[in-house]
Amino acid sequence: MTLTVVGSIAFDAVETYAGRRERLLGGSAVHFSLASSFLSTTRVVGPVGEDFGEAEYAVLHGRGVDTSDIEQVPGGETFFWAGRYERDLNVRHTLQTDLNVFEHFEPKLSDASRAADVLFLANIQPDLQRRVREQCPQARFTALDTMDLWISIAKESLLEAIGTVDCLIVNDGEIKMLTDEPNLVRAARKVLDMGPRVVVAKQGEYGAAMFTRDGFFGLPSYPVADVIDPTGAGDTFAGGFLGYVAAHIDQDISEPLLRRAMAYGTALASFNVESFGTERVAALTGEEITERVQSLMHLTRFDDVPVPLRT
């Protein structure tokens, strides 16, 4: 019932039609762990600089996230990302990326982090993902995210990393790019042949699709009229998804269970976009999440009543 995530911890400067924030707590491991913390004990592994202070730790501790494997680098500065979204929030421009302490990051997992039941390798250099994976040989469910950059410049290492995990959670465009296959169904099958038994395609505003060896599940996103900042939605999704898996790791990780995990991921991601940075998810109540999952179930359900067809 424990979960370890390795990924970035960042300060983000974000501009959307709704406003501008200069220094938001962000990064894949942060968005992920805040979401997963509702479902499972979560440990974060990642580097920060001396500029990462009490206020930032307080957000994570406020959700009970274990930060003892966050490595504070003396004299270092925290990873920084700046981006601007167009009025159409699907269009994003990266303005600045300062790796800072992330440049020489070498993940060191404590015994507690190594003992996690579930491991999430957020989007970092694939060599690092592999070295973390090796430190957790007994993890019962492992998942990996990546991005177009690593597919372009480190594909071989990435393919090896993918071969060591149970689940790939990436954007649908990246599944197509990775497999050089423009049809998502075929692309996902190719990934299933590489080792993972679950492939989750994140589809942004359209939702997400899950492919397993004997199943498919499609889930639209929860309709949100007031999207303020989509940064971190994908990691929040992964946090809800894997938090749910971790919470049920003593059961058979069946297709119906994975579908429910998709619903928790989708619900949490829909909250994430309602405010800047981590604001909304950090302040969520369990009741709000439960209600949204229920609502999502009703908004995506139809009952067939067979009808005579003219043939």
Added chain:
Amino acid sequence: MTLTVVGSIAFDAVETYAGRRERLLGGSAVHFSLASSFLSTTRVVGPVGEDFGEAEYAVLHGRGVDTSDIEQVPGGETFFWAGRYERDLNVRHTLQTDLNVFEHFEPKLSDASRAADVLFLANIQPDLQRRVREQCPQARFTALDTMDLWISIAKESLLEAIGTVDCLIVNDGEIKMLTDEPNLVRAARKVLDMGPRVVVAKQGEYGAAMFTRDGFFGLPSYPVADVIDPTGAGDTFAGGFLGYVAAHIDQDISEPLLRRAMAYGTALASFNVESFGTERVAALTGEEITERVQSLMHLTRFDDVPVPLRT
């Protein structure tokens, strides 16, 4: 229980990774009516040239479509469209569009076509859509499709046309363009304020979403590994959707009924893309459709089992 569709009847030249066809039966009214014919008596209104022959009529008659309002223009040539799809079938290039008999088309509806319970105004010039709408004052459910071209060059007339129908069925990008609102939920609400009580956003490979005054329904597309030719998928969807509505026009057109209509549209569209042109849908059996709707229901369903959340 009768349905009239006004739209294009065409010859299409299509090239995809799977091959090339020089002269396929196509056009919005054709794709629509073949799909709707499984659910409701369908009459097609539209012009053809002298090159439109027995073979083409036979496809429509094979599905029981009433072609008596197809107007054959002496000396004319049928509307022609040529297009090429990239290996990624979401990218389409129009190579040629010859309006031919469509250039001076003035829809004349017979009494039988005017008496239809359900009317679909496929994507044609909005002035024509309005004149057809006026000829069917007693239609009990009316719907309209359009495209970016008409939003650009005939927006005022289009907005008037939209104000006269119960339902708008268009691509999600067009709803956003029409309302100058990049968020789909807000954009759909703006359309609901224009008159229609149902807005269906077609989302291509991602599925479709439906907005009503008090509801939302999201439905992923049926996963198809072998997409051969996506031409006409949107019109086939509309045909399944409105065919279902027409078949149940004596009932209350409720939210659950409209959701089932979405499922029939989605199932029929998924067949359409499996072969070139109309080949697959024209040869379908009712059993295949019923099975796919059932399958779609299972592929999109999850059951929530409440879980203790840590707050």
